[in-house]
Amino acid sequence: MTAAATAAEERGTDISELLGLHTRGAQLILAVYVVSNVMFVTATANRLDHVWPAYLAVALVTVGGFVVTRPHPDPFPRVLTFAVLGIVVASSALVLYALPDSGALGRATWYLGANTWLLWFLILRRRILLAWAGGIAMLVETIVWAQYAGRGALDGLVLASPQVLLLAIATLFGGALRRATWRINALARRSVDAAAAAGAVAAAREVQDQRADELAEVVVPVLTVLATGEPLDDATRAEIMRVEAQLRDSVRGHGLALPPIVAAATRARSRGVNVTLLDDLGVPLSPGETDAVVRAVEDALDAAADGTVTARLLPPGREELLTVVSLGATDVSRVALPRGAAA
Known part of the structure; x- marks a missing residue:
């Protein structure tokens, strides 16, 4: 226009x-x-x-x-x-x-x-x-x-x-x-205004449908196994725990539930690392911020051999965009990503 x-x-x-x-x-x-x-x-x-x-x-x-x-x-x-x-x-x-x-x-x-x-x-x-x-x-x-x-x-x-x-x-x-x-x-x-409101409702419904499809793709296979009532072996239990962790990440750490981070979190959990993803920012990341956040969180998860890794997007107004705290058996590390560095 x-x-x-x-x-x-x-x-x-x-x-x-x-x-x-x-x-x-x-x-x-x-x-x-x-x-x-x-x-x-x-x-x-x-x-x-x-x-x-x-x-x-x-x-x-x-x-x-x-x-x-x-x-x-x-x-x-x-x-x-x-x-x-x-x-x-x-x-x-x-x-x-x-x-x-x-x-x-x-x-x-x-x-x-x-x-x-x-x-x-x-x-x-x-x-x-x-x-x-x-x-x-x-x-x-x-x-x-x-x-x-x-x-x-x-x-x-x-x-x-x-x-x-x-x-x-x-x-x-x-x-x-x-x-x-x-x-x-x-x-x-x-x-x-009515058209804009209708568009916003349609967009929100589309997002909800997409999230529902993603949820069904992850959860339905596990629920199907549980519905059979058959005894669960170790591999099935591990898969259920992985699904539970993925669902928790998508709710509490929606902004961090990006495919590379999800894959790195899955690898870390398979090594026994307790991974927590938190999104207190509440707004979408820019492309530059997304790349910087993915690199920082993925590196921290791949470097962890045991213990706990907590990645958190900080609320708006903070000088830092992201913090990643790793608690290992013998050391503690903290990675902070300033907002300016992620531009």
Whole structure:
């Protein structure tokens, strides 16, 4: 899995992903937005006092459309947000400059809907306060223009106020979408947790089955002999004692019950050595630690001719990983394996 995929998984679904901004449908909507604005400018050019500002404004809002529909995790980048707000303010000023001071305006006020569309996307992409600031700026611009054009401030308020209602709708809609994404992400996390728990249970069951198979392989032959009720000879008794020692090692010294150590312990016990394996570490060994531990314990067991050999993995936090104490008839030896030396 790549770093980007990992980051996306940790982030979860956001509104931009729900909107499908990377899809052909989003590209089609953007195309309709651009074409509609160009058509409005072209169709109302004869009503304008100045035509070039309107065409410059439509070029700006087209750039803004491409910016706000750019796929990016939410919240939308602050730098791009301010760029879009600049487009809203600039395009509004350009169109207002081009509008006539009197007469019907009709679709010549297309900039209101076009810029509200840009602000909608900013709201949905978690830039609510900045989007409202852009909407208020557009409203103030329109009121100021209407006042200076002789139409009256109230005319400008009536002209631009419906856009405020649209921003309110966008805010409510964005809140609903955010709640939906939270629920989706919560369900996704619960699904991942459930899958992880199921995997852990399955792994534990697999380990249990494996241990049961290993136990059956060792114990069943001995139990079969005992179930016959026939007298036991010395070889059978020795085999039963070997099995008992192996079972004890697998329980008390699970981390040391490795094939080379088990074989060395069997050889030592056949010579009359009392072998004890203890695992107080409780966690798996690394490959380097395993090799070092196997060498140390195997050497001590093969060197013992009689007496007792006790090998112990020490608890976490100790400076030493392993100790092997050999008590012979004439000597005592202790081997300690530091954790650093086993790396």
